[in-house]
Amino acid sequence: MQGLKLPFIDNIWRVRGEVPIDPSLTADEAFARIDPLLRTPGTTIVREGGALAYAKHNPAAQDKLATFTRGRMWIERAGAGAVLRFDLFSHALLLCFLAPLLFLGFAQAAILINGWEAASTETSETAAAKKEDEKPKAVKTLHPVDEFLGAPAPDDPKKKKEEKKDEGRHSPDEGYVMAGLFALIYLAGRWLEPFLVRRRLRAFLAGSSTVPAAAA
Amino acid sequence: MAGVRVGKRIIGADAPVIVGWENIGKVEGGPIKQFVFTWFQPAMLLLAIGFWYYAPNWLAVASTAIAIRLGWTILLLALEWVNPRYESWQLTWKEFATDAFYVALGLTFLRMVDSYIGDGVIIEAVQGAFDWEKFSWFTGLPLLVQAVLISMIFDFGQYWMHRGMHNWYPLWLTHAPHHYITQLNINKGAVGNPVELFLIGLGIGGLFDFLPRAFLLAGAIGMTVSVYQHINVRFNTPRWWRFIFNTVEHHSVHHSQDYEATRSNYSGTWIIWDRMFGTCVDGEAEVLGMEGGRRMHIGETMIFPFREGWRSTRAALARRFGGGAAVPARLEPAE
Numbered sequence: 001m002q003g004l005k006l007p008f009i010d011n012i013w014r015v016r017g018e019v020p021i022d023p024s025l026t027a028d029e030a031f032a033r034i035d036p037l038l039r040t041p042g043t044t045i046v047r048e049g050g051a052l053a054y055a056k057h058n059p060a061a062q063d064k065l066a067t068f069t070r071g072r073m074w075i076e077r078a079g080a081g082a083v084l085r086f087d088l089f090s091h092a093l094l095l096c097f098l099a100p101l102l103f104l105g106f107a108q109a110a111i112l113i114n115g116w117e118a119a120s121t122e123t124s125e126t127a128a129a130k131k132e133d134e135k136p137k138a139v140k141t142l143h144p145v146d147e148f149l150g151a152p153a154p155d156d157p158k159k160k161k162e163e164k165k166d167e168g169r170h171s172p173d174e175g176y177v178m179a180g181l182f183a184l185i186y187l188a189g190r191w192l193e194p195f196l197v198r199r200r201l202r203a204f205l206a207g208s209s210t211v212p213a214a215a216a
Numbered sequence: 217m218a219g220v221r222v223g224k225r226i227i228g229a230d231a232p233v234i235v236g237w238e239n240i241g242k243v244e245g246g247p248i249k250q251f252v253f254t255w256f257q258p259a260m261l262l263l264a265i266g267f268w269y270y271a272p273n274w275l276a277v278a279s280t281a282i283a284i285r286l287g288w289t290i291l292l293l294a295l296e297w298v299n300p301r302y303e304s305w306q307l308t309w310k311e312f313a314t315d316a317f318y319v320a321l322g323l324t325f326l327r328m329v330d331s332y333i334g335d336g337v338i339i340e341a342v343q344g345a346f347d348w349e350k351f352s353w354f355t356g357l358p359l360l361v362q363a364v365l366i367s368m369i370f371d372f373g374q375y376w377m378h379r380g381m382h383n384w385y386p387l388w389l390t391h392a393p394h395h396y397i398t399q400l401n402i403n404k405g406a407v408g409n410p411v412e413l414f415l416i417g418l419g420i421g422g423l424f425d426f427l428p429r430a431f432l433l434a435g436a437i438g439m440t441v442s443v444y445q446h447i448n449v450r451f452n453t454p455r456w457w458r459f460i461f462n463t464v465e466h467h468s469v470h471h472s473q474d475y476e477a478t479r480s481n482y483s484g485t486w487i488i489w490d491r492m493f494g495t496c497v498d499g500e501a502e503v504l505g506m507e508g509g510r511r512m513h514i515g516e517t518m519i520f521p522f523r524e525g526w527r528s529t530r531a532a533l534a535r536r537f538g539g540g541a542a543v544p545a546r547l548e549p550a551e
Contacts, residue, residue, distance in 0.1 A: 058513060059511070060398065060511055061308065061399055061511055062308070062399070066308065066310050067308075092310050092314075099317065099320075106324040106328070113328070140355060140427060143359065150270065151270060151359055151429070152270070152276070152429075154427055154428065154429065155273050169331050170327075170331065174320075174324050174327070175324045181316065181320065182313075182316070182320070185313050185316060189313060192309055193309055
């Protein structure tokens with residue numbers, strides 16, 4: 001989204017942050033340390049002056065940066081300290097943020113279709129009701145083995161009919177639940193994924209050969 | 217790779233597959249962990265059957281099944297976290313979100329479409345055409361016998377639909393996206409093109425007027441047996457269980473990158489169908505997927521059967537009538 005200024009909204013899909021690095025490291029040395037984290041199949045890495053930019057094409061499921069398909073990293077020095085700053089872009093977070101809209105859409109579609117169908121069947125309803133009355137369902141009984149073991153007997157099918165309300169063919173509830181679920185998944189991801197990125201970058205920058213595997 | 221001969225076939229020539237129960241991994245840990253991960257599957261099956269057998273009628277309804285299913289999924293996700301089968305199948309946030317999308321699509325859009333053209337509608341249409349009363353003796357059988365019959369009849373249909381998908385190109389196109397998954401997790405069963413998910417959901421169990429409780433019991437068998445086919449949990453599955461039922465071991469072989477291995481273990485619940493029809497391979501695999509493990513994203517999964525179908529048709533027409541256009545390589549079915 002270069003060239004487009006969306007200072008607050010872009011926090012939905014962009015993650016910016018920093019991790020402290022050893023000030024004695026040069027930019028080349030720091031980038032060399034995080035290189036194994038970035039260099040995975042389908043990733044292109046470009047050095048632009050003091051910054052490093054990467055782009056991932058269809059990353060593998062276990063790619064440690066799979067959520068962030070594009071990103072830029074650079075070193076900033078202030079006084080005696082230094083930090084690696086990152087600015088990452090995530091298709092997955094953006095799509096996950098939008099997913100509730102899709103499922104709210106399905107819920108609305110369910111209500112709409114129910115409305116249409118109720119309107120079109122109103123006229124033929126009386127005929128259908130009559131037809132149903134013509135052949136009452138037989139009451140079913142349990143096998144003696146089940147009676148002996150104490151399984152509850154089936155309900156009389158006639159009873160149920162009276163209680164049953166016609167709520168339409170489709171239910172919007174699943175759509176609402178899924179919209180809520182995706183809102184939750186988004187919030188969890190927006191917190192978890194930047195946390196994991198910071199942790200992995202710190203581990204790789206520390207240069208310990210064992211830590212990255214544990215953090216990865 | 218040399219591969220291993222199983223019947224007339226060589227399994228594991230293209231990609232690593234472990235063949236034979238004596239070679240598969242075991243649960244690592246103390247006696248309590250060993251005990252839990254040996255008996256978890258049978259215990260949960262018994263618990264589910266016991267619940268649906270004795271639950272009073274007001275409780276034995278579909279909405280209870282949905283609530284249980286939700287809690288069950290959360291429990292299984294926790295097991296994946298505690299005792300993964302392979303670290304390389306560890307669930308990530310992105311994989312979870314992706315799987316959830318397919319699950320959600322199944323519960324909303326697919327369910328709506330199903331209510332017009334699904335098996336329920338087809339059954340209703342043909343029910344009047346035959347004298348189904350002849351089958352009414354079914355409903356007089358003991359509940360558990362009815363439940364096992366429902367489950368086995370449904371799975372028999374799934375077996376042949378699934379085998380058909382691996383052997384007939386048009387059906388394969390719908391099923392192929394599901395084979396691009398590169399790891400197994402409990403929600404991966406929902407991953408695939410909606411056309412395939414619709415086809416695999418077709419069953420003839422509804423033809424017979426079984427007792428509602430028998431259907432719920434059959435659902436409980438499915439929930440506590442076939443659910444494990446896509447789970448990333450290491451179990452010491454009892455021998456008798458893996459002889460009768462489909463397991464993640466069997467299903468990982470089916471999903472491996474080895475072509476011959478994918479042509480095995482088609483059933484969803486009852487692996488004995490595969491044993492009967494000569495397609496069972498006992499073993500397990502870690503390296504899964506197609507095209508060397510290329511991950512297929514949601515957009516491609518949605519259009520894949522149509523895009524490849526169009527390409528293949530165009531190529532076939534070009535071959536038949538000429539036209540000189542370069543013929544694109546046809547995607548080889550992994551049958």
